[in-house]
Structure formats: structure tokens, C-alpha cells
Amino acid sequence: MAIDMSAFWFLLFLVPCVQLQGTNTKPTWPNYKVPVIVPESTTGLEKPHFDAAPRLDVSGSCGPDCHKHFPTPTFGELKENMAYETLYSNGSRTLTEVGIYVVASKARTENGAGKSRRKRQIYGHDTRFNIYGKNFLLNYPFSTSVKLSTGCTGTLVAEKHVLTAAHCIHDGKSYVKGAQKLRVGFLKPKVKDGGKGGNRTYPGASDKMKFQWIRVKRTHVPKGWIKGNANDIGMDYDYALLELKKPHKRQFMMIGVSPTGRQLPNHRIHFSGFDNDRPGNLVYRFCEVKDETYDLLYQQCDAQPGASGSGVYVRMWRRDKQKWERKIIGIFSGHQWVDRNGDKQDFNVAVRITPLKYAQICFWIKGNYIDCQDG
Numbered sequence: 001m002a003i004d005m006s007a008f009w010f011l012l013f014l015v016p017c018v019q020l021q022g023t024n025t026k027p028t029w030p031n032y033k034v035p036v037i038v039p040e041s042t043t044g045l046e047k048p049h050f051d052a053a054p055r056l057d058v059s060g061s062c063g064p065d066c067h068k069h070f071p072t073p074t075f076g077e078l079k080e081n082m083a084y085e086t087l088y089s090n091g092s093r094t095l096t097e098v099g100i101y102v103v104a105s106k107a108r109t110e111n112g113a114g115k116s117r118r119k120r121q122i123y124g125h126d127t128r129f130n131i132y133g134k135n136f137l138l139n140y141p142f143s144t145s146v147k148l149s150t151g152c153t154g155t156l157v158a159e160k161h162v163l164t165a166a167h168c169i170h171d172g173k174s175y176v177k178g179a180q181k182l183r184v185g186f187l188k189p190k191v192k193d194g195g196k197g198g199n200r201t202y203p204g205a206s207d208k209m210k211f212q213w214i215r216v217k218r219t220h221v222p223k224g225w226i227k228g229n230a231n232d233i234g235m236d237y238d239y240a241l242l243e244l245k246k247p248h249k250r251q252f253m254m255i256g257v258s259p260t261g262r263q264l265p266n267h268r269i270h271f272s273g274f275d276n277d278r279p280g281n282l283v284y285r286f287c288e289v290k291d292e293t294y295d296l297l298y299q300q301c302d303a304q305p306g307a308s309g310s311g312v313y314v315r316m317w318r319r320d321k322q323k324w325e326r327k328i329i330g331i332f333s334g335h336q337w338v339d340r341n342g343d344k345q346d347f348n349v350a351v352r353i354t355p356l357k358y359a360q361i362c363f364w365i366k367g368n369y370i371d372c373q374d375g
């Protein structure tokens, strides 16, 4: 393909995003130009074995400093990483090669490392909130959180689509047990037994909820994740998109290109998930972004396995629509111990939705690139 590599990289990484200079101080969604990713060829692969043990958490030791020292991928490597596998519910599987055609502008990430405490996953006091009561659980934004039958969390991002982490489906070498019969669970109120009414003493307990399950029709996982060895750099590609067999009929949350940590309101991100230390509960939390690379957000939100795959969202002002809008800008991936000059620190890591990833996920959802040009 005739493409000027240096120009490509210059535009993709070095030109700061068009930051709207507002007269107000509202945190405003930046305008991102998104590249075009289109499938070029699709080939059949043999049926996978579904022999990997499902893991609710990935952990790695390569932290922000380590990640920042990785060489920038070449255009060829990017194309390889953005290729993807599609798994169908009948067990068949395809590999799709993609073409990447237009360039995007993106702010270069910078160091923003903060001093951090040395605890594991729960940082200091546990600051997670159980979300109780069907008035909350059944309403936006909490109603967009769904549970995967493999144990992770996912988020509704379209009428039939759920965004989650790749490791909930595939361990980097093989599909996990249960990936073929993957289902997505929606919290629904339990049918009241004989109209007994609520439990006034324990309002949380009266709104008994249960999961109602919908089968997954197909699953997309980027090749950047499927490398045969689950290495640290693979965490950059820890995302997957599930298509349901039928529409879920709930409100969903849009995806958007991740602004930098500094652009976020109070530098904060939010997510809700089904942490496995609180079975049956949807758990909400928010925290500050501590550091970032082009592909990852490092934070110390309290989280336990089971929350992985949760959509990380923020609420910012949409200038063109003149309203506040929440969008998913990342996917909660897992936990990392990081050796910083002999000082062990740990972070929870979220995969950022970069312009390229936005283009890919959006294409998976819409099936065309025309509707995917504004991140």
C-alpha cells in the first residue's frame, strides 16, 4: 500500500487533538478524527478447543514507565494487531484482516504519575458502593452493566452489543471454557411472590433481583490480544465485543475516544461491575487517573476480579448537542504490580479506547465506517 509512514505517524500521534477553547469551564468532549478501519479479507479457521480456564483478572508487571519504553508499533504491526477473530455460537471461527486508511489526530500522553499507596486492589478504605434497589439498578447508567456467564462484567454499547475485556473470552492462547455457550446476564426484579410488598426494614433486600440471560451470537477479539502468549503488551488489546442473539431493549451507553486523564472532569473515571467478593451486587466506584500511556489508563479504583470487562465512563459536555453525555472511554482490564525504582507499586489498569480502537469497535457495531467518523 502506498502510504507515507512518517506522515502517518506524525498525524496519528503527534498532532494535538483539536481542543475546543470554550468560554466556559465545562469539561467538553474533544473532537477526534477517527481513522477508517475496514475488513480486507476473511478466512475460516479451524474450530477452537475452548480449553483455557476462565480468569477473572489479568495481572502484569509492566507498568506505565515500562510501557512508555516500548517502541511505537510499525504500521504493519498495527494492522496485525487490529486484525480480529470472530467466534460464532456454532463454534466456527474466522480471521479478518483489516485495512487502515485515514489518519486521526490524537494528543500525546504525558507523565502524570502521582504518589501512590502500596496496597492491593482495594486502596485504603474500600470506596466502592453497592447499588441497591431496582430504581437504581434498572435505570441508566447502572442498567447498562451486564454479567457474562464466564464471570466478568460487560457494558451495553448498542441495541445488540456488549463491550467487555478480551480475557473474559480468550486467554491469549485459547478460548476459555464457556466461551462457545457465552451468555449475558441482565439484572431483573424477581417476580413478587403473592404481592407481599416490600421489606420496609431492609429496602435493599426487598428488591430481589435475578439475572435473565441472553445468548451471544458472535464475539470479536482483536489479534493484538491473541498472540499465542499472554504478554504484557497484550493488555493494550484486552477488549472484545459481543453480539447478542436478540436486542436487549435497554438504554445503552455510547463509546467514545478516550481523552487524556487531565481532560477528564476532576481527572476521574467511573465504572460499575459485578465484583466477585460481593456476589449478586452491582458495585459502583470512581477514582482519579494516576498515569496513562497511549493505550492504558492507570488508576487505583477499588476493584476485584469480576469487575473486569466493565466499561469505564465519564460524563462531559457535548458542545454540538448542547448537553451532558456519558460515554465509555475504556475497559477495566486488571491489576498490575509495577516496580518503580525498586519501589513496588500497584495499579488497576483500563484499556483506553484510542481512535483506532474506536474505529474498529464502531465498525463491529455498525458494520460500516461512515457512521464511525466522530469519536
Ligand SMILES: *[C@@H]1O[C@H](CO)[C@@H](O)[C@H](O)[C@H]1NC(C)=O
Residues within 6 Å of the ligand: 088, 090, 091, 092
Ligand atoms: C456457523 O455460523 C456461521 C455464521 O452464521 C456460518 O457462516 C458458518 O457456516 C456456520 N458453520 C457451521 C459449521 O455450521
Ligand SMILES: *[C@@H]1O[C@H](CO)[C@@H](O)[C@H](O)[C@H]1NC(C)=O
Residues within 6 Å of the ligand: 199, 200, 201, 202, 205
Ligand atoms: C426483611 O429482610 C430481612 C433481611 O433479609 C429479614 O430478616 C426480614 O425477615 C424481612 N422482613 C420481612 C417482613 O419480610
